[in-house]
Amino acid sequence: MTEKIAILSNVNMNFVIRSLKSKIDVYDAEGYGNELGTLLNPQSSYHAFQPQFLFLMMDLMQLLDGASDDEEAKGKIDRWFTALPDALGEEICYISDAYLWTAEETDADFQAKKQAWESLWQSRLESFVKENGKVRIFPYQKLIKAVGEEKAFSPITWRMGKIPHSSAMQKALEEEILHRVWVETRVPKKxxxxxxxxxxxxxxxxxxxxxxxxxxxxxxxxxxxxxxxxxxxxxxxxxxxxxxxxxxxxxxxxxxxxxxxxxxxxxxxxxxxxxxxxxxxxxxxxxxxxxxxxxxxxxxxxxxxxxxxxxxxxxxxxxxxxxxxxxxxxxxxxxxxxxxxxxxxxxxxxTERTRQYAENAKRMELQRAAVDFESYLKDLEIVAQRVNPENHMERLLQLVNKTNQFNLTTIRYTAEELQAIVSDRDHYDVYLYGITDKFGDNGIVAVLIVKRQGEEAEIEEFTMSCRVMGRNIEHALLDAVEEDLCQKGIKVLRGSFFPTAKNAPVEELYPALGFELCGSIPCRDGKEYKRDITDGLRRVGHVKWKE
Amino acid sequence: MKEKIIALIEEVLGLPEGIITPETTMDEVEEWDSLAHVMLIGMLEERLSVSIPLDEAVEITSVKEILEFAGVE
The missing domain is CATH 3.40.50.1000 (HAD superfamily/HAD-like)
Known part of the structure; x- marks a missing residue:
């Protein structure tokens, strides 16, 4: 692996670091027990090393050293976590979850303390992870249980050199650290x-x-x-x-x-x-x-x-x-x-994606059950709603720039350009639509950007998310757009299609919507279409409108 | 047992087979530093059930002494 990592701990993890060196570039920690000092000092060799991944392997017993009661333990944990945001930079940071271990003989008191202190650490860690996007939990507990609690720790190496972990546990730690780095960098399957x-x-x-x-x-x-x-x-x-x-x-x-x-x-x-x-x-x-x-x-x-x-x-x-x-x-x-x-x-x-795929699956089931396509569309109970683009600028930007299949012109816009278009009501209409059906909300999924000039108007951008493709929703949307434009005195509507590697599904869209071919555009192999929108054409569709 | 102990020492020190002999001492091998020594004592117990008490473990400086503790020399 070509990534750079650092392991900082309040116990001796140097043998883990030594073993990992043949597999990944690891920071040579200067001793142990000064993890916050190392991170907070801008002059430290840690910052010169610039690791992308930091593993904070915290031994709870050492961290809470000498705490006499839960109150004091809580104070120590709070202080550690309070100092941490200032100590962290751009690196992804894994922090070990709670496991209280001692090399001493244990009694019932220790068991009670173990339970209380582990849960203090765990809940503080979990809320810290929620607040910090680059911080994750390192599954220390899980590894200990996998190795076996008896076999994971080594009293003799602890007494000799402050190494708490057996060689079996060290091996498990090494593997998990490498696995985390790999999981962070690869593209998962879906x-x-x-x-x-x-x-x-x-x-x-x-x-x-x-x-x-x-x-x-x-x-x-x-x-x-x-x-x-x-x-x-x-x-x-x-x-x-x-x-x-x-x-x-x-x-x-x-x-x-x-x-x-x-x-x-x-x-x-x-x-x-x-x-x-x-x-x-x-x-x-x-x-x-x-x-x-x-x-x-x-x-x-x-x-x-x-x-x-x-x-x-x-x-x-x-x-x-x-x-x-x-x-x-x-x-x-x-x-x-x-x-x-x-x-x-x-x-x-x-989790959203799972829900959306599941809803799509149900839609397809309905498609199989419905005797024909028309009744399938009717059964879907599609409802469209025009929304104000000013309230959804981010989604608008995403829609025009990330949609590849149902995209007639594949013109990409910057946020500033879109803002200018939305504000320029004398020349532009931005028709942005949300779609729901009986299985759920598909969100804001379609947009037409139309530029008016005299009695003519041109569709600059016509884009729809592939999530709602194949339901003839575009028929209803264009009906609505034309109705609106007619009221504004427009007589002729123009549109163009520029082929890309992905947008073949909409190559024949304009003819299907009643447009006629009126020319070609040499640049990008484009085709020009137009139609007279005063002819009162209403397309077949099954979309209801919501104000 | 003797072979197992020597193989374990080579494993901990990250050395190829055949470098460590019953006569090897700690100061002859660069890899046998104090960190590796602690791991070695731990692994003798963990893998081969050879337990060396703490105060004696820190005094050990040679393979011969380890073999003696294991009762194979």
Whole structure:
């Protein structure tokens, strides 16, 4: 790794630092126990080193040294955290969570103290992390439990050299530190595609009556159920789930919807391909549905032939190995999570995204159920609302600059340019729209920027988020825009299309909306369109309006 | 046991196999500094259940003394 890291502690972590040196550029800490002094002194060698990642591995017993009661302990913890904001700069900072350890004999008093002080540290740390975007929790407790509390600490090295950790624990710390840096710097995958038979449950759907398969209980079924629980946890943190299974749809859905031990249900999957088509075709279909590149996918299947074929046909898709025995499934799923999906922290957007994909999945279900496209659109109960751009400048900026597919001209604007356009009411109309439907709020997702001149007007920008594409919403929006322009005395509306690598879906939009081709623009291969908007045309759409 | 102890010393010091012999002393090996020495004493206990009391551990300066403590010399 090419990153630079620093490990500061109030106990001796120098052997961890020494071991890490062959793998990553680590700051040579000058002793230990002066972490705040090192950080606060602008002349310290720490600042000359300029690490991108700082690990503050704090031994709680040392930090609270000599505290006689909870009150005093709280004071010491408060002082440490109060000094910290001034000590931190641009680096990402991990702080170890609470674990109180002593090399001395322990008694009931110590146990009470341990509980109280650990919770003091933990709650202070958690609120500090919430207030500071660059600070994260280092899972110290979890590592101790994984190594085993008895095996994680070493009284002899503590007494000899203030090294509290056994070599096994030091190894776990080194691995976790490297893992954190890696998680911070790589791009995570977005979608986990799962097979069903022998992957989510043991046995084959449709082979017997309702409880044919082994799921839950104590043996193999317990491992499968535990794995499903882990997958659900991943889903809640923003991993999008899909099913790609060769099965009869009804047999599989019977289990997914009705099996009492199932943890994952239909609502947790953003896409389900349960059919007999080749899996790589189904995966490509899902990529289209979700508007994601194939390099966002991980495919998990117990069948080596299916894995090999997907690997062969879709090399961008990650295909992890399946464990030799199903009892190892939970460990395998943990590795898959850490390897492909884990993020440094879970944002609101992550959980939002899951909700939006889920809503999209329901919309698609409706699309399948509806007899035809028209009734599907009607059933969606789409409602549009025009909003004042002055109240949504940030979203407007994002919409015109980040939308690639439904974008006719792909003109990008700076914040200042947009501000000028919004303010210039003598020449410009900015039509900004929010869309909701029966499954939820899609947010502000479409904009037209129109420039008026005499009796003509020109659509400079026509952009819609891909989240709401394919629902003929643009028909209703253009109807509304034309109505407004007519009232302002406009007779002819012009528009142009400039092709890019991404906007092929809207190449034929203007003809479909009743415009006629009237010329070409040599620059950027553009096409010019116009139409007479006094003809009273009303397009077919299923959008209701909200004032 | 003797081989295991020597292999462990080489592991802690980050040395290739064959450098440490029963006759090696601490001042002959640059990597065998006080930090590595503490780790070595800890790992003898952790991995091979060779427990050396603190006051004697700090006095040790050679492989021979370690082997004696382990009762293999």
């Amino acid at each position: 979608v986990l595609l799962l097979d069903l038979d022998n992957t989510l449950w043991s046995g084959l759907a449709g082979e017997h009556e309702l409880t044919p398969i082994d799921l839950g209980g104590t043996d193999v079924g317990a491992a499968y159920r535990k794995t499903q629980e882990m997958i659900l946890q991943m889903q809640k943190q923003g991993v999008v789930l899909g099913i790609v299974s060769k099965n009869n749809l009804q047999d599989a859905m019977d289990i997914i919807e009705h099996h009492p031990a199932m943890v994952l249900r239909a609502e947790h999957f953003s896409s389900m391909k349960i059919n007999w088509a080749p899996k790589h075709e189904n995966i490509m279909e899902i990529a289209r549905e979700l508007n994601l590149g194939l390099d966002s996918f991980v495919f998990f299947d117990d069948n080596p032939a299916e894995r090999a074929l997907v690997k062969e046909m879709l090399p961008q898709v990650e295909v992890p190995a399946f464990p030799e025995s199903p009892e190892q499934l939970p460990q395998t799923m943990d590795i898959i999570y850490r390897e492909y999906f884990e993020k440094p922290y879970v944002t609101k957007e992550d």
